[in-house]
Amino acid sequence: MxxxxxxxxxxxxxxxxxxxxxxxxxxxxxxxxxxxxxxxxxxxxxxxGRRGKGASTAGTKVAPKYRDKATGATWTGRGKPPKWIEGKNREEYLID
CATH class of the missing domain: 1.20.5 (Single alpha-helices involved in coiled-coils or other helix-helix interfaces)
Structure with missing residues:
Protein backbone atom coordinates (compact mmCIF):
# COMPACT_ATOMS: atom_id res chain seq x y z
CA MET A 1 0.00 0.00 0.00
CA GLY A 49 -20.61 31.68 -39.71
CA ARG A 50 -20.95 35.42 -40.00
CA ARG A 51 -19.41 37.15 -37.03
CA GLY A 52 -19.29 40.67 -35.74
CA LYS A 53 -21.60 43.49 -36.77
CA GLY A 54 -24.90 42.30 -38.16
CA ALA A 55 -24.43 38.70 -37.06
CA SER A 56 -27.11 38.86 -34.41
CA THR A 57 -30.82 39.14 -35.09
CA ALA A 58 -31.41 40.66 -31.67
CA GLY A 59 -33.16 43.97 -31.88
CA THR A 60 -34.39 43.50 -35.44
CA LYS A 61 -37.89 44.67 -36.26
CA VAL A 62 -40.62 42.08 -36.69
CA ALA A 63 -43.97 42.69 -38.33
CA PRO A 64 -46.92 42.71 -35.91
CA LYS A 65 -48.94 39.54 -35.83
CA TYR A 66 -51.86 40.67 -33.64
CA ARG A 67 -53.97 43.87 -33.59
CA ASP A 68 -56.51 45.09 -31.05
CA LYS A 69 -59.39 46.27 -33.25
CA ALA A 70 -60.70 48.56 -30.53
CA THR A 71 -57.50 50.58 -30.02
CA GLY A 72 -55.37 49.68 -33.02
CA ALA A 73 -52.55 48.50 -30.74
CA THR A 74 -50.36 45.76 -32.21
CA TRP A 75 -48.17 42.98 -30.88
CA THR A 76 -45.60 40.82 -32.67
CA GLY A 77 -46.28 37.73 -30.60
CA ARG A 78 -42.87 37.94 -28.97
CA GLY A 79 -42.23 38.65 -25.33
CA LYS A 80 -44.82 39.22 -22.66
CA PRO A 81 -48.32 39.60 -24.12
CA PRO A 82 -50.02 42.99 -23.64
CA LYS A 83 -53.04 43.28 -21.36
CA TRP A 84 -55.51 43.57 -24.25
CA ILE A 85 -54.68 40.04 -25.48
CA GLU A 86 -53.61 38.36 -22.27
CA GLY A 87 -55.73 35.29 -21.49
CA LYS A 88 -57.85 35.68 -24.65
CA ASN A 89 -58.13 33.63 -27.83
CA ARG A 90 -55.34 35.06 -29.98
CA GLU A 91 -56.90 33.88 -33.23
CA GLU A 92 -59.48 36.67 -32.89
CA TYR A 93 -56.67 39.25 -32.98
CA LEU A 94 -54.62 37.87 -35.88
CA ILE A 95 -53.79 40.37 -38.59
CA ASP A 96 -54.97 39.12 -41.98
Missing part, protein backbone atom coordinates in the same frame (compact mmCIF):
# COMPACT_ATOMS: atom_id res chain seq x y z
CA UNK A 2 1.32 3.43 -0.98
CA UNK A 3 1.73 6.26 1.47
CA UNK A 4 -0.10 9.54 1.24
CA UNK A 5 3.00 11.39 0.01
CA UNK A 6 3.67 8.76 -2.63
CA UNK A 7 0.11 9.03 -3.90
CA UNK A 8 0.36 12.82 -4.06
CA UNK A 9 3.57 12.50 -6.06
CA UNK A 10 1.90 10.04 -8.43
CA UNK A 11 -1.03 12.42 -8.85
CA UNK A 12 1.33 15.27 -9.72
CA UNK A 13 3.08 13.10 -12.30
CA UNK A 14 -0.28 12.07 -13.77
CA UNK A 15 -1.42 15.70 -13.91
CA UNK A 16 1.73 16.56 -15.87
CA UNK A 17 1.16 13.66 -18.26
CA UNK A 18 -2.47 14.68 -18.71
CA UNK A 19 -1.49 18.27 -19.52
CA UNK A 20 1.15 17.13 -22.00
CA UNK A 21 -1.31 14.79 -23.72
CA UNK A 22 -3.95 17.56 -23.86
CA UNK A 23 -1.51 20.02 -25.43
CA UNK A 24 -0.29 17.43 -27.94
CA UNK A 25 -3.81 16.42 -28.98
CA UNK A 26 -4.98 20.04 -29.19
CA UNK A 27 -2.04 20.84 -31.48
CA UNK A 28 -2.85 17.82 -33.66
CA UNK A 29 -6.47 19.01 -33.94
CA UNK A 30 -5.38 22.55 -34.86
CA UNK A 31 -3.00 21.16 -37.48
CA UNK A 32 -5.82 19.08 -39.03
CA UNK A 33 -8.19 22.06 -39.09
CA UNK A 34 -5.56 24.29 -40.67
CA UNK A 35 -4.88 21.69 -43.35
CA UNK A 36 -8.59 21.39 -44.19
CA UNK A 37 -9.03 25.17 -44.26
CA UNK A 38 -6.06 25.52 -46.59
CA UNK A 39 -7.15 22.62 -48.82
CA UNK A 40 -10.65 24.01 -49.37
CA UNK A 41 -9.78 27.72 -49.19
CA UNK A 42 -12.22 28.30 -46.34
CA UNK A 43 -12.66 31.65 -44.63
CA UNK A 44 -13.49 32.27 -40.96
CA UNK A 45 -17.06 33.08 -42.05
CA UNK A 46 -17.27 29.68 -43.76
CA UNK A 47 -16.12 27.89 -40.63
CA UNK A 48 -17.79 29.92 -37.90
Missing amino acids: STYKELLQQREQLNQQIEQARQRENQEAVDKVRAIVAEYGLTPDDVF
Whole structure:
Protein backbone atom coordinates (compact mmCIF):
# COMPACT_ATOMS: atom_id res chain seq x y z
CA MET A 1 0.00 0.00 0.00
CA SER A 2 1.32 3.43 -0.98
CA THR A 3 1.73 6.26 1.47
CA TYR A 4 -0.10 9.54 1.24
CA LYS A 5 3.00 11.39 0.01
CA GLU A 6 3.67 8.76 -2.63
CA LEU A 7 0.11 9.03 -3.90
CA LEU A 8 0.36 12.82 -4.06
CA GLN A 9 3.57 12.50 -6.06
CA GLN A 10 1.90 10.04 -8.43
CA ARG A 11 -1.03 12.42 -8.85
CA GLU A 12 1.33 15.27 -9.72
CA GLN A 13 3.08 13.10 -12.30
CA LEU A 14 -0.28 12.07 -13.77
CA ASN A 15 -1.42 15.70 -13.91
CA GLN A 16 1.73 16.56 -15.87
CA GLN A 17 1.16 13.66 -18.26
CA ILE A 18 -2.47 14.68 -18.71
CA GLU A 19 -1.49 18.27 -19.52
CA GLN A 20 1.15 17.13 -22.00
CA ALA A 21 -1.31 14.79 -23.72
CA ARG A 22 -3.95 17.56 -23.86
CA GLN A 23 -1.51 20.02 -25.43
CA ARG A 24 -0.29 17.43 -27.94
CA GLU A 25 -3.81 16.42 -28.98
CA ASN A 26 -4.98 20.04 -29.19
CA GLN A 27 -2.04 20.84 -31.48
CA GLU A 28 -2.85 17.82 -33.66
CA ALA A 29 -6.47 19.01 -33.94
CA VAL A 30 -5.38 22.55 -34.86
CA ASP A 31 -3.00 21.16 -37.48
CA LYS A 32 -5.82 19.08 -39.03
CA VAL A 33 -8.19 22.06 -39.09
CA ARG A 34 -5.56 24.29 -40.67
CA ALA A 35 -4.88 21.69 -43.35
CA ILE A 36 -8.59 21.39 -44.19
CA VAL A 37 -9.03 25.17 -44.26
CA ALA A 38 -6.06 25.52 -46.59
CA GLU A 39 -7.15 22.62 -48.82
CA TYR A 40 -10.65 24.01 -49.37
CA GLY A 41 -9.78 27.72 -49.19
CA LEU A 42 -12.22 28.30 -46.34
CA THR A 43 -12.66 31.65 -44.63
CA PRO A 44 -13.49 32.27 -40.96
CA ASP A 45 -17.06 33.08 -42.05
CA ASP A 46 -17.27 29.68 -43.76
CA VAL A 47 -16.12 27.89 -40.63
CA PHE A 48 -17.79 29.92 -37.90
CA GLY A 49 -20.61 31.68 -39.71
CA ARG A 50 -20.95 35.42 -40.00
CA ARG A 51 -19.41 37.15 -37.03
CA GLY A 52 -19.29 40.67 -35.74
CA LYS A 53 -21.60 43.49 -36.77
CA GLY A 54 -24.90 42.30 -38.16
CA ALA A 55 -24.43 38.70 -37.06
CA SER A 56 -27.11 38.86 -34.41
CA THR A 57 -30.82 39.14 -35.09
CA ALA A 58 -31.41 40.66 -31.67
CA GLY A 59 -33.16 43.97 -31.88
CA THR A 60 -34.39 43.50 -35.44
CA LYS A 61 -37.89 44.67 -36.26
CA VAL A 62 -40.62 42.08 -36.69
CA ALA A 63 -43.97 42.69 -38.33
CA PRO A 64 -46.92 42.71 -35.91
CA LYS A 65 -48.94 39.54 -35.83
CA TYR A 66 -51.86 40.67 -33.64
CA ARG A 67 -53.97 43.87 -33.59
CA ASP A 68 -56.51 45.09 -31.05
CA LYS A 69 -59.39 46.27 -33.25
CA ALA A 70 -60.70 48.56 -30.53
CA THR A 71 -57.50 50.58 -30.02
CA GLY A 72 -55.37 49.68 -33.02
CA ALA A 73 -52.55 48.50 -30.74
CA THR A 74 -50.36 45.76 -32.21
CA TRP A 75 -48.17 42.98 -30.88
CA THR A 76 -45.60 40.82 -32.67
CA GLY A 77 -46.28 37.73 -30.60
CA ARG A 78 -42.87 37.94 -28.97
CA GLY A 79 -42.23 38.65 -25.33
CA LYS A 80 -44.82 39.22 -22.66
CA PRO A 81 -48.32 39.60 -24.12
CA PRO A 82 -50.02 42.99 -23.64
CA LYS A 83 -53.04 43.28 -21.36
CA TRP A 84 -55.51 43.57 -24.25
CA ILE A 85 -54.68 40.04 -25.48
CA GLU A 86 -53.61 38.36 -22.27
CA GLY A 87 -55.73 35.29 -21.49
CA LYS A 88 -57.85 35.68 -24.65
CA ASN A 89 -58.13 33.63 -27.83
CA ARG A 90 -55.34 35.06 -29.98
CA GLU A 91 -56.90 33.88 -33.23
CA GLU A 92 -59.48 36.67 -32.89
CA TYR A 93 -56.67 39.25 -32.98
CA LEU A 94 -54.62 37.87 -35.88
CA ILE A 95 -53.79 40.37 -38.59
CA ASP A 96 -54.97 39.12 -41.98
